[in-house]
């Protein structure tokens with residue numbers, strides 16, 4: 001305290017003696033791009049190389065309907081407690097490119113090229129950032145999909161509606177495939193968002209991909225080292241993964257939670273996009289208790305980039321401790 005006070009006083013004396021700012025012309029007027037570096041981040045899981053590739057973010061004002069069992073004021077307070085603005089919610093998106101050594105695997109595909117245009121480049125950036133990370137979409141062997149929401153499947157097609165990964169086998173959860181391709185389910189879907197999701201999925205998988213997909217089951221490896229795990233609730237066939245190689249292991253949660261603030265800190269809160277909210281909460285608590293107990297690293301699709309961290313129990317909820325940024329692999 002004394003030291004910093006003495007330094008502050010010395011600084012004040014110096015400022016009084018001589019002007020701190022030169023009156024000469026500055027350099028800030030020169031045009032500087034208002035952009036970040038392309039957002040991708042690599043790490044190793046044993047011999048497997050993972051590249052987290054940002055698809056961008058969506059920031060929006062929310063109301064009482066965003067979380068069906070919490071008022072806007074409660075959500076605002078929770079966000080502010082995490083040093084975030086209380087009036088808007090930000091959702092991040094981060095698909096993965098996994099190089100198993102034998103196969104190049106894309107895991108989820110982001111919001112797609114139409115979203116990039118509609119959001120003026122706030123999201124739909126997966127293709128751009130994947131190219132910046134050095135990957136050619138033609139070189140992708142497999143695309144694995146966790147569930148059939150637009151932010152995960154829309155990047156399967158180009159802006160022209162053709163397959164974005166022309167040489168890849170597309171693997172989808174069998175339960176998810178059955179649900180969204182069922183005409184009865186589609187006819188019974190509530191108007192609005194659910195019908196829109198059915199329409200979008202039919203457009204992608206029927207018109208775009210001509211139904212050329214391979215359904216996969218839980219409890220099996222969908223790609224070398226990538227085990228599919230049942231984490232239903234968010235959607236009927238929602239899937240997470242355990243990626244392992246040698247001593248390395250990471251739990252890839254998909255949408256078990258959305259942004260951990262407020263959904264990990266408040267696991268009982270039901271966002272409108274959880275299709276079976278009670279089941280989603282059960283799954284969330286079961287998965288997070290498991291990763292806490294096993295001290296398992298977790299990768300979150302909707303976490304702030306790059307979305308790798310560990311989970312600790314914190315009161316009735318959970319807290320994420322992000323993994324330190326590693327400047328070299």
Ligand SMILES: [Zn+2]
Pocket residue numbers: 149151152255301302
């Ligand atoms: Zn999602």
